[in-house]
Every structure is written in structure tokens, then in C-alpha cells.
Amino acid sequence: MKKDLIDILDLTTQQIDELIDTAQDIIAHPDAYAERCRRKKIATLFYEPSTRTRLSFEAAMLDLGGEVLGFSEASSSSASKGESVADTARVVACFADIIAMRHPKEGAPLVAARNIDIPVINAGDGGHFHPTQTLADLLTIKREKGRLTGLTVGLCGDLKYGRTVHSLAAAMARYEGTHFVLISPKELAMPEQIVSEVLQKEGVSFEVTASLEEAMPKLDILYMTRVQKERFDSEEEYRRLKDSYILTPEKLQTAQSGLAVLHPLPRVNEIAVAVDADPRACYFKQVQNGKFIRMALILKLLQNAPSATKRPEGDLYPGVRCENPRCICAAEQELPARFYRGREGILRCDWCGTRAVRGGRA
Numbered sequence: 001m002k003k004d005l006i007d008i009l010d011l012t013t014q015q016i017d018e019l020i021d022t023a024q025d026i027i028a029h030p031d032a033y034a035e036r037c038r039r040k041k042i043a044t045l046f047y048e049p050s051t052r053t054r055l056s057f058e059a060a061m062l063d064l065g066g067e068v069l070g071f072s073e074a075s076s077s078s079a080s081k082g083e084s085v086a087d088t089a090r091v092v093a094c095f096a097d098i099i100a101m102r103h104p105k106e107g108a109p110l111v112a113a114r115n116i117d118i119p120v121i122n123a124g125d126g127g128h129f130h131p132t133q134t135l136a137d138l139l140t141i142k143r144e145k146g147r148l149t150g151l152t153v154g155l156c157g158d159l160k161y162g163r164t165v166h167s168l169a170a171a172m173a174r175y176e177g178t179h180f181v182l183i184s185p186k187e188l189a190m191p192e193q194i195v196s197e198v199l200q201k202e203g204v205s206f207e208v209t210a211s212l213e214e215a216m217p218k219l220d221i222l223y224m225t226r227v228q229k230e231r232f233d234s235e236e237e238y239r240r241l242k243d244s245y246i247l248t249p250e251k252l253q254t255a256q257s258g259l260a261v262l263h264p265l266p267r268v269n270e271i272a273v274a275v276d277a278d279p280r281a282c283y284f285k286q287v288q289n290g291k292f293i294r295m296a297l298i299l300k301l302l303q304n305a306p307s308a309t310k311r312p313e314g315d316l317y318p319g320v321r322c323e324n325p326r327c328i329c330a331a332e333q334e335l336p337a338r339f340y341r342g343r344e345g346i347l348r349c350d351w352c353g354t355r356a357v358r359g360g361r362a
């Protein structure tokens with residue numbers, strides 16, 4: 001098993017299934033786990049706002065008998081004085097046994113993971129990935145539908161910047177019989193990286209539509225997302241797109257009786273409050289499941305640490321560069337520019353996965 005959880009693909013399907021089994025055992029027998037992390041500490045390093053993820057990591061460690069330290073905003077850490085992610089990670093590794101990090105720059109948790117020996121969990125890096133939200137989503141789907149195979153999954157809303165849908169697509173693509181319906185305006189379509197390196201690579205079936213109404217009757221799972229205001233360069237563009245989809249009780253009338261409606265939360269207005277009373281609304285159960293699956297993950301990564309492997313590093317390619325302004329390599333220019341070959345030999349940035357470009361500054 002890998003030392004860190006940066007991308008949901010760091011876990012095999014078997015490892016995900018084992019985590020789900022452990023989480024279900026924790027739900028059934030919480031007392032059996034109450035001392036399992038005694039004298040262990042988790043550091044929650046949150047450079048970006050969070051309610052669910054940070055508090056559920058902290059609640060998870062406390063419920064395992066461990067302790068918690070950390071910061072909830074970059075301005076209260078020495079990042080505000082210019083300290084790099086790597087240096088912060090090296091310092092925190094002197095105090096803690098495991099780190100959960102959220103950062104607005106894509107690839108920042110990977111920078112931390114590469115520089116220390118304790119496990120690092122990506123708690124959301126920019127618009128890139130959010131693997132522990134995906135674990136919470138998978139546990140919810142398993143508990144609601146009884147299986148993870150043979151499901152038609154609608155991903156709706158901001159598929160461009162919504163990191164949760166990138167990780168969920170990667171995870172569900174590996175379960176047999178998954179069919180995705182990608183529901184978004186074209187401006188918020190699924191990024192090329194996910195379509196090429198996940199959906200096409202796995203050979204998973206998918207269709208693209210802008211119509212939630214058209215998709216609704218087909219769906220076993222409807223995964224709604226918020227339009228990610230904080231990732232837009234233009235306020236005007238955000239205002240134009242923010243109300244693209246609003247789920248109401250009327251729109252659910254054509255849905256299957258066994259549909260499960262998920263949302264990583266927070267919501268703004270994309271699910272009307274009136275939907276909360278519908279038995280198909282699962283998003284608050286999803287929050288609760290998030291704590292149990294994070295308990296399972298913390299346990300597994302701590303048990304695993306002595307024999308764990310690090311993710312392989314990309315290679316140096318002279319004259320090649322990453323042009324993603326949201327990549328950690330744009331913010332911390334001393335980071336080595338490394339790249340890996342993805343599907344069809346395309347070079348991609350090791351930190352953020354964006355297609356590399358040749359020539360210019362590099």
C-alpha cells in the first residue's frame with residue numbers, strides 16, 4: 001500500500017473495498033476502535049476553508065482515542081510569512097504521526113508527501129482531487145444501494161472545478177458496469193485530463209448532456225455539485241453559470257424510486273431545501289459516513305506506515321513546462337518541474353496532471 005493518499009487511484013479497488021468494510025465494522029462496533037490510535041496525533045493543515053473535511057478528520061482521530069493539532073487557515077500559519085509547503089510539512093512531521101492537508105494549489109499535498117516520511121492525506125487540492133470525499137461517497141453508495149457495480153451515475157453541475165467529481169469518476173470507473181452521465185454546461189465540462197486519463201483509459205461508458213431533466217429517469221445515483229465560485233477568474237462568468245442546475249421536488253418526479261441523491265456539500269442553491277425531506281436525499285448521511293471512512297483510513301495508513309511505498313517521481317524533460325496557474329509549481333517556483341507520460345504518450349505535470357507544453361520560459 002502507498003504511504004500517502006493523494007489521488008483515489010493511489011488505492012486499489014481491493015484496498016477501497018477493505019476500507020469500506022472497516023468503516024462498516026466501526027459503525028457496528030465503535031467501542032472496539034475507541035483506543036486504537038491512543039498517543040497518535042493527526043495534524044490538520046488547512047490552507048483553505050472547510051467545515052466537514054477538517055472536523056470529520058479531527059472527530060475521526062478523537063473517536064480512535066488519538067489527538068489533534070493544526071491550523072484552519074493559512075493566515076494563522078507561517079505560510080503567511082512565505083514558508084513553503086515542503087518546509088511546513090518537515091516541521092509538522094516533528095510533531096504529528098499523520099497529516100491531512102487542504103490547499104488551494106493543485107499538487108500541494110503531494111509536495112508535502114514527497115518531503116516527509118509520515119503519511120499525508122490530500123484533503124482537497126484546488127480544483128484537482130478530493131479522495132477522502134470520494135471514500136465517503138463510495139461508503140454512502142454502498143450503504144444506500146448495496147453495491148458499487150452496475151450503476152448509472154449522473155455527475156451534475158461544475159464538473160470543471162469540482163474536485164470531488166474528478167476523484168469520484170476515477171473511483172467508480174473501476175467498478176464493473178458503471179455508466180456515467182456527465183451533466184453540465186459546456187463551460188463547466190469535465191476536464192480533458194479526467195476524460196482522457198480516467199474515462200477513456202478505463203474504457204468506461206459515458207454520455208454528455210446539458211439536460212438534467214433528460215438524464216433524470218436513467219439515474220441510480222445523482223451527484224449534485226456547487227458551482228465553485230472561488231475557482232473562477234471572472235465574477236461575471238460565475239454569475240452567468242451559477243444557477244445552471246437547481247434540483248427541486250418537481251424535477252425528482254421523473255426519477256427512480258431507488259435514486260440516491262448525493263452532494264459533497266456545502267450547497268448554495270443547487271438543491272432546494274424542500275428536497276431534504278425526500279427519502280432519496282442522502283447528503284447528510286454522506287457527511288456522517290465521512291467520519292467513519294476517515295477513521296478506517298487513518299487506521300490503515302498508520303498501521304501501514306513502516307512498509308509503505310512512496311509514489312514514483314516524474315522525470316525531468318528539458319524545455320517542457322506546466323502552464324497551469326493553479327498548480328503548486330506556479331506558486332513555488334523552486335519546485336522541480338517533473339513530468340510523466342500519460343495516455344497516448346502525452347506529457348503531464350507530475351504535481352497537477354495538466355498537459356505539459358514545450359518551449360518558452362523553461
Ligand code: CP
Nearest residue numbers: 050051052053264265
Ligand atoms: N465536502 C467538503 O469538502 O466540505 P468542506 O469544504 O466543508 O470540507
